[in-house]
Amino acid sequence: MAATMTAAMPASGRSQFLRSLLRRKPVVIGLAVLLLILLLALFGPMLSPYAASKLSLASRLKPPSPEHWLGTDDFGRDVLTRLAVAGRLSLLVGFSVVVVSCVIGVTLGLLAGFFRRLDTPVARLIDAMMAFPDILLAIALVAALGPSVVNVIAALGIVYAPRLARIVRASTLVIRELPYVEAARALGVSTPRIMVRHVLRNLLSPILVQSTFIFASAMLAEAGLSFLGVGVSPSVPTWGTMIAQGRQYLDQASWIMFFPGLAIVCAVLSLQLVGDGLRDLLDPRLSKDI
Amino acid sequence: MRDALAPDTLLSVRNLQTHFVSRSEVAKSVDGVTFDLKRGETVAVVGESGSGKSVTSLSIMGLLAHPGRIVGGEILYRNRQGTVRDLAQASAKEMKRLRGTEIAMIFQEPMTSLNPLFTVGDQIAEMITLHEKISYRAALDRAAEMLELVEIPAARRRVNDYPHHMSGGMRQRVMIALALANKPSLLIADEPTTALDVTIQAQILDLLRRLQSEMGMSILFITHNLGVVAEIAREVVVMYAGRVVEQAPVVDLFARPKHPYTEGLLACTPNAARDVDPNGVRLPLRPIPGSVPPITALPPGCTYAPRCTYAVPGCTGAVPPLFSVGASHLSRCFRHELL
Secondary structure, eight states, rough: OOOHHHHHHOGHHHHHHHHHHTTTTHHHHHHHHHHHHHHHHHHHHHOSSSSOOOOOOTTOOOOOOSSSTTTTOOOTTBBHHHHHHHHHHHHHHHHHHHHHHHHHHHHHHHHHHOHHHHHHHHHHHHHHHHOHHHHHHHHHHHEEEEOOOHHHHHHHHHHHHHHHHHHHHHHHHHHHHHHHHHHHHHHOOOOHHHIIIIIIIHHHHHHHHHHHHHHHHHHHHHHHHHHSSSSSTSSSSOOHHHHHHHHHGTTTHHHHHHHHHHHHHHHHHHHHHHOOOOOOHHHHTGGGGG | GGGGSSSTTTEEEEEEEEEEEEESSSEEEEEEEEEEEEEEEEEEOOOOOSHHHHHHHHHTTTTOOOTTTEEEEEEEEEESOOOETTTOOHHHHHHHHHBTEEEEOOOOOTTSSSSTTTHHHHHHHHHHHHOOOHHHHHHHHHHHHHHTTTTTTTTTTTTOGOOOOOOOHHHHHHHHHHHHHHHHHHEEEEEETTTSHHHHHHHHHHHHHHHHHHHHEEEEEESHHHHHHHHHOOOEEEEEEEEEEEEHHHHHHHHOOOOOHHHHHTTTTTTTTTBBBSSOOOOOOOOOSSSOOOTTTTOSSTTTGGOOOOOOOGGGGOOOOOEEEEEEEOOOTTTTOOO
């Protein structure tokens, strides 16, 4: 019990929390790689001498060289520049999916966990959605909504919401019965206020941890959807569309496919490392070693 | 009926019936409980686990969990405006308005009754701002005053402490400060000292008594500890299996218990002087044989008869009524004359 409180303790424990987080090597590596990708996506296109969509047939399918660090693609476009521009979109999609699935998942989970009457219908809905393979459900939703960035975000947000909803519901069921929630009710605190201040605030750490995993899964899923041609339009550069285009030239110009693939692997892996680190620190059962 | 509430009476529970109804059975957790609580006084409700004492308090608070329901009786309460309301009939909205302002409650588990994520000052300030339109800063100031009132040393500094910085006794003081933040007329204390060690228990009881004389609130004290009852209550209601079995002023109850159950409870309170024979050998304690019957399968007649040493076959025939056995002394026992 004391361990839970220390882990969830704000303010006075914050700097100590950061310190023990940064003491973990995988977390530091993950954060460093993420920072690198973020900087590349934000400032890469500005620093590059090439425009992301400028065609140049003369420099078609050039291997990595001092002019084109990561080579060029079949239209002579600079792969590094495109990688950076695509990174913006991939990160944006990942982040937006986290936001959408948090809004849907946390709302559903809180309602199901707090109100007995809603529990069965919501829990069944969550189970039903989790029974579908993620990518298949996403394909179906995008097919129904039409391919566009917004629709991909909406579809993936819906696909990942049940994961959060399930965690939030389970924790709400526990917290709802805790004496301090009963005490708050006995002292006249309103139900919405109890839900936000006394329940949701206690759930922030599992939500944060799950969000990093959803971020990673969403980036991967977006790349998968784009690769399959059901995601964003092929003219929009994302890591997934870049891989899809480079596939035809795999035997002549493997760099077109290799580098976006590497970017996906690095981004997803580092997000998972950070998420694992956060979970180990915040999970009371694992936090004995802080 | 409502006008029958005496002017100095704050709360009058009359024939309260609270049942938990499930598909297959009905649990009569509270079956015909009646007592009065005067302004500035303390009534203790005593009983074992499952006797219905906590359900009685939750019924008054309007906090019964599904499927619990008040199916009969009245809970007459005189609010600050002086009007008498029946809390058994009150709307959820009215109950919410009363909770925390006029009726407050403290609980058994001081270690977990506070939210670990907020400072104690913040939690008290929340209580104040919920029911009163003042700024957070002013509320925080009042929180510090409340902490001083419940005798927390260095209160000004401890406002910024988190619950885990405090001991169980300190946290129970914070809970009391939280409950009294809006100066309620009625404080329901559900076993507030059970989880504390004896010296802290005495301090908390002392504090409650002092605050009661200063603020004039009435206290409904729920406990299973007769020692605590002797400390704090003026009148005692002894409950067994959902029914009141004995009701008396505290001195009377301890001197002349008129129900075998009360007698049994008193006999199993350890007493070093009494429980030693002339040779200094310790006598065994005398526990009440058996246990409280499940509330869904009560024995016929007197529910205490199967455990009672005075029981005769006639005891299981009908539920005994409450006999008047002295000045405001009631006993639900056919054979009370033997005691």
